[in-house]
Structure formats: structure tokens, C-alpha cells
Amino acid sequence: MQIIMNLKNVINVFVLSACIAISTSSCKSKVSDADLKAKVETVVASTPGVTVDVKDGVLTLSGSVATEAEREAIANTAKAADSKNIKSVVNNIVVEAPKVEINANDVDLAAKVVDATKDFPTVQAVVKDGIVTVTGTLEQARIQVLKQSLDALSPKKVDLSALVIK
């Protein structure tokens, strides 16, 4: 009788622990990696250039954004999409400043440089590979206006090093 009781207890404990094990694993399998991925993709959709991957509940973010703040914000938003089921976040997003647009068309740039330097008869400006190189002489007080006029044309570089300042 005693033995049977003990056996019963053992069985009870076994059944109970088996239940716990099943319920835990069933809880895990409730949200699949694919579902998590879809959830996160929905919340980060507003940021193009960021890709999402989920494996065994671990979320990996890749791609590039413009600022560190944005990088961190995306990780937080992504985690918040299902903070219960996302185990951890691997943030592989890199911060990459957006490229500044440059006028690489020498013909167009040269035509604009002619307008910009029209009132500076003592200087000469040539354009090559997006770089404006200025030579000649100029009074110090007018250098800023010249540089402003040339920078406003979005060249790759404005080289005044050969300019003689009066």
C-alpha cells in the first residue's frame, strides 16, 4: 500500500512536471519566428533600408540609418512589437550620413560659375571634375561673397588656395 502511494506520488510529480514542460513549450511555439518577423517588419516599415530577421526568438536588425538616435529608436520600437516573445535584439544597423548631392555636371557647373564670378573681373575660375579652382587677385573684403556664390552651386570643392589676396 505504502509502495503504491509512493508510486502515485511519483506519477503525480511526473505528470505535473510533464504538464509544465508541455505548457512552456506550447507557449513558446505560440508565436513562431516567422510571425515575430512579420510583426517587427510592420513596425519598422516606415524606415526603409532596415531589414529584420528572427531566429529562435532572437531578433536581428540590419541596414543603415542616418543617425545614432534613429538606430536606437528602431531597436526599441522593434523590441516593443512583441517584447514578451522577442528574447533579445541584435542591432547590426549602421549609422551612415546621407550623401550630400553634388553638381557633377562640369558643363552646367561651369555655366553657373560664369554667372557667379561675373562681378569679379580680377579672378578666373575653371571647373574640372566638379572642382572649382579660382586664380587671380581679389581684395580680402570680397572673398566671402565669392566663396558664398561658388559654394551655392554645390560643387565638389572650391579651391581658393592659388588666389592672391590684396
Added chain:
Amino acid sequence: MALTTKYQGLIDVANTSGIEGLQIAEQEGVLHIRGTAPNADVKNKLWDVYNQLDPNYLSGDVVMNVDVSSAVAGSQVRVITQNSNLNIRKGPGTDQPIVGKAAKDEIITLISRANDQWWLVRTKDGEEGYCYAQYLEPIA
């Protein structure tokens, strides 16, 4: 020395001056600064700081293209030529015929911005045509 270190003072001013669409990027050894300043004072301040860090802009390692947001259609702009009159032309380009002149410090009306370089303006006398934008400064 990294350009962002050399021009840290300029970057700091740019970051704290309420410049819209501010872009600061180093590309091929040149620091490019872009954006729209809220007024002409901010733009002038940026250029003063830039000149302090690189006297007479001789290093050629910065291209700063900052315009002013108060320069909107219908606003008043001041002629900021060195001492001569500002030509008003029939079309946007120095190859266009001169149709009028505006005196230094004269206040004229900005009708529209044809492009970044040429703005359509009207003087008090009713003369209308295109002026080179670098010689026009938005008021306030």
C-alpha cells in the same frame, strides 16, 4: 586632423541654430554643410565662424551651401552689392539683357525664386526682372 574636429565649432553652431534640413557630411576630403537657416543673421554667423576656423576660406575643405528660409515669395529683400548697382535682367542668366537696376541697400520685393541662383524681383518703381540671389539678403 579630421575635418569634423577642425570645424567642430562650425558644426556646433550649425546644430544649434535651428537650421532646417541640416546636412553635414564629409565626402572626398571636403566637409559639406547644407540646410536652410531661419534668417540672414544665422547664415552670416555661420560664415563668420567658418572664416575664423579657416581664414579667407583658403583650405578648400568645406563647401557650405546654406540659404535663408525667410526668402519667400512676396517678402522684402535688401540689395547687398559691394557698392555698385545690381543688374535686373530679362531672364535668369548674365547673358540676358539688363532691364533695370537696383541700388545698393535698396529694398525690393522677391516675387519668386526661379532657381537657387536667380530670383525674380520687383523694385519700388515697378521694374521687374531677375537678379543674382547672392546679392539679395532677406530682411529679418
